[in-house]
Amino acid sequence: xxxxxxxxxxxxxxxxxxxxxRVHALAGVDLAIRRGEFVAIMGPSGSGKSTAMNIIGCLxxxxxxxxxxxxxxxxxxxxxxxxxxxxxxxxxVFQGYNLLPRTTAxxxxxxxxxxxxxxxxxxxxxxxxxxxxxxxxxxxxxTPAELSGGQQQRVAIARAIVTRxxxxxxxxPTGNLDTARTHEIMELLTRLNADLGLxxxxxxxxxxxAAYAGRTIRFLDGHVASDxxxxxxx
Amino acid sequence: xxxxxxxxxxxxxxxxxxxxxxxxLGIVIGVxxxxxxxxxxxxxxxxxxxxxxxxxxxLLVVRAGRPAGPxxxxxxxxxxxxxxxxxxxxxxxxxxxxRAISPASQKQVRVIFGTESLTSGVTGTDSxxxxxxxWKLVSGRPFSxxxxxxxxxxxxxxxxxxxxxxxxxxxxxxxxRVNRTSCKIIxxxxxxxxxxxxxxxxxxxxxxxxxxxxxxxxNRDVDNIYIAADDRTPTSELQPRVEDILRDTxxxxxxxxxxxxxxxxxxxxxxMASATTTMTGMLGAVAGVSLLVGxxxxxxxxxxxxxxxxxxxxxxxxxxxxxxxxxxxxxxxATVLSLLGGIIGILIGLAxxxxxxxxxxxxxxxxxxxxxxxxxxxxxxxxxxxxxPALRGARLDPIDALRHE
Numbered sequence: 017x018x019x020x021x022x023x024x025x026x027x028x029x030x031x032x033x034x035x036x037x038r039v040h041a042l043a044g045v046d047l048a049i050r051r052g053e054f055v056a057i058m059g060p061s062g063s064g065k066s067t068a069m070n071i072i073g074c075l076x077x078x079x080x081x082x083x084x085x086x087x088x089x090x091x092x093x094x095x096x097x098x099x100x101x102x103x104x105x106x107x108x109v110f111q112g113y114n115l116l117p118r119t120t121a122x123x124x125x126x127x128x129x130x131x132x133x134x135x136x137x138x139x140x141x142x143x144x145x146x147x148x149x150x151x152x153x154x155x156x157x158x159t160p161a162e163l164s165g166g167q168q169q170r171v172a173i174a175r176a177i178v179t180r181x182x183x184x185x186x187x188x189p190t191g192n193l194d195t196a197r198t199h200e201i202m203e204l205l206t207r208l209n210a211d212l213g214l215x216x217x218x219x220x221x222x223x224x225x226a227a228y229a230g231r232t233i234r235f236l237d238g239h240v241a242s243d244x245x246x247x248x249x250x
Numbered sequence: 251x252x253x254x255x256x257x258x259x260x261x262x263x264x265x266x267x268x269x270x271x272x273x274x275l276g277i278v279i280g281v282x283x284x285x286x287x288x289x290x291x292x293x294x295x296x297x298x299x300x301x302x303x304x305x306x307x308x309l310l311v312v313r314a315g316r317p318a319g320p321x322x323x324x325x326x327x328x329x330x331x332x333x334x335x336x337x338x339x340x341x342x343x344x345x346x347x348x349r350a351i352s353p354a355s356q357k358q359v360r361v362i363f364g365t366e367s368l369t370s371g372v373t374g375t376d377s378x379x380x381x382x383x384x385w386k387l388v389s390g391r392p393f394s395x396x397x398x399x400x401x402x403x404x405x406x407x408x409x410x411x412x413x414x415x416x417x418x419x420x421x422x423x424x425x426x427r428v429n430r431t432s433c434k435i436i437x438x439x440x441x442x443x444x445x446x447x448x449x450x451x452x453x454x455x456x457x458x459x460x461x462x463x464x465x466x467x468x469n470r471d472v473d474n475i476y477i478a479a480d481d482r483t484p485t486s487e488l489q490p491r492v493e494d495i496l497r498d499t500x501x502x503x504x505x506x507x508x509x510x511x512x513x514x515x516x517x518x519x520x521x522m523a524s525a526t527t528t529m530t531g532m533l534g535a536v537a538g539v540s541l542l543v544g545x546x547x548x549x550x551x552x553x554x555x556x557x558x559x560x561x562x563x564x565x566x567x568x569x570x571x572x573x574x575x576x577x578x579x580x581x582x583x584a585t586v587l588s589l590l591g592g593i594i595g596i597l598i599g600l601a602x603x604x605x606x607x608x609x610x611x612x613x614x615x616x617x618x619x620x621x622x623x624x625x626x627x628x629x630x631x632x633x634x635x636x637x638x639p640a641l642r643g644a645r646l647d648p649i650d651a652l653r654h655e
Contacts, residue, residue: 075568075648096572103570114565114652118265128569130254
């Protein structure tokens with residue numbers, strides 16, 4: 017029996033501008049991602065993949081069509097509702113890590129829990145646990161400036177998973193890393209996908225990074241150009 | 251959550267120490283100015299009130315010359331007819347409701363003891379003077395009636411005179427020279443301190459009126475008549491009676507202006523106290539304007555801070571912060587900033603007021619209400635001027651904010 021649907025795009029349009037200058041970043045996209053999938057999203061710049069990711073991560077809403085997340089019509093929710101949705105169910109990993117500067121690794125990881133109103137002791141414990149899961153024991157009190165790129169990305173991943181989200185949205189998570197570090201981070205994501213059943217949607221430019229995922233979706237000119245299962249997962 | 255936010259804002263303030271300090275300066279100066287002004291002002295008011303009551307409470311003072319009024323200053327269009335002893339005698343005989351009536355004539359005169367000399371306010375008066383002015387003797391005795399009548403060379407000295415000539419020693423029985431006459435000290439006056447105008451009230455020598463008139467002034471004039479009302483009679487009631495009696499003895503018909511002036515010290519005290527209060531309020535208001543300027547400084551720096559931390563705001567929004575979380579974060583930061591400025595300002599203001607009260611010899615009168623108000627007001631300024639920048643941060647679109655370099 018296939019896993020339940022987590023994400024569905026039903027004729028999703030995202031348009032900018034008015035009249036002649038109107039541009040469609042997404043032009044009627046249909047898409048479905050099931051729980052527990054690891055999906056790589058590829059495509060040239062301007063293909064609509066970033067827009068699709070923003071909608072998947074509940075950061076943005078479609079101009080037309082329906083985006084449903086966990087069965088909720090997330091495209092119709094207001095800012096604060098979507099913020100709550102993100103806080104409860106979505107973790108983010110960015111290309112540039114996006115850690116708070118001059119703030120220790122542990123404090124960075126605690127951040128999403130603060131907006132949940134979790135008590136300090138619980139926050140600390142969960143943060144330590146998440147840092148241990150990404151292999152950063154002993155680095156809890158280092159600030160981003162004292163960590164390597166790979167370590168910073170691990171902190172970012174710890175921050176993304178500390179809330180036990182359903183979905184991890186990763187925007188070129190290895191874009192700033194060398195091959196060895198890329199491999200480590202992708203191993204980590206693969207393990208989280210397998211061990212925690214974490215659904216992962218990851219944008220990447222590189223085919224060998226996309227190969228870690230079970231499925232690859234290619235965007236072109238606001239449409240899904242191809243949607244294939246990867247060999248080893250198939 | 252709120253404590254978390256306060257800690258966060260303290261950290262961000264610490265991160266930009268110089269910038270935060272410069273921002274604070276506006277608030278610090280504003281609050282310090284307000285606190286210093288109001289504290290010094292209320293000290294001055296207290297001092298003025300105390301000074302006037304030192305002159306004697308419920309006191310009327312009569313002097314020669316037309317009363318100052320809407321017609322211009324006390325008229326010198328004709329020779330002023332001085333007060334004389336018969337005016338005093340008439341008051342003593344006819345005035346009811348007075349506790350003490352005393353003539354007094356004053357002059358600055360050089361006083362000598364041994365090789366030391368001092369220019370002192372020498373007053374010729376009688377034994378009722380001490381009562382009228384609420385002045386007590388530390389030691390010795392007042393003039394006797396016979397000494398007053400005969401103009402014997404005896405005197406009472408103030409604390410300053412004693413210190414100049416005798417240090418801490420006992421001056422009684424010593425002979426000092428006042429002008430060219432000698433004078434035996436029979437008593438020491440209780441110290442009164444300085445007036446609000448910096449005049450030393452203890453640098454005085456009192457002697458019998460006749461002795462003063464004959465040996466110092468060389469005339470039979472009385473400069474002032476002091477009239478202390480008794481406890482049941484308000485000075486406002488006493489004043490017209492005094493005027494009636496003096497018009498009678500000085501033969502001033504009711505259709506003419508009197509050639510003497512009666513000053514009510516209680517009214518003067520009230521007037522001066524209210525003048526100081528008004529002055530204090532105005533200075534405080536002027537100082538308050540600098541608080542406004544300080545608030546604009548806070549708004550400016552908070553706008554810079556929000557722009558600088560756009561990316562941080564983007565991260566926070568992405569991982570689930572609500573608009574209100576961002577709003578509160580920056581609002582708390584602005585409030586903590588200006589509250590910090592307020593507290594520093596209060597300390598500096600109190601220090602300034604303390605310094606001023608030490609040099610001006612006025613009482614140090616910090617008011618808890620004013621301090622509390624300053625704390626509340628500086629917090630309010632932070633909230634008001636921090637609101638717009640905070641709202642701007644809270645309204646950012648997370649996608650744009652994350653893209654911000």
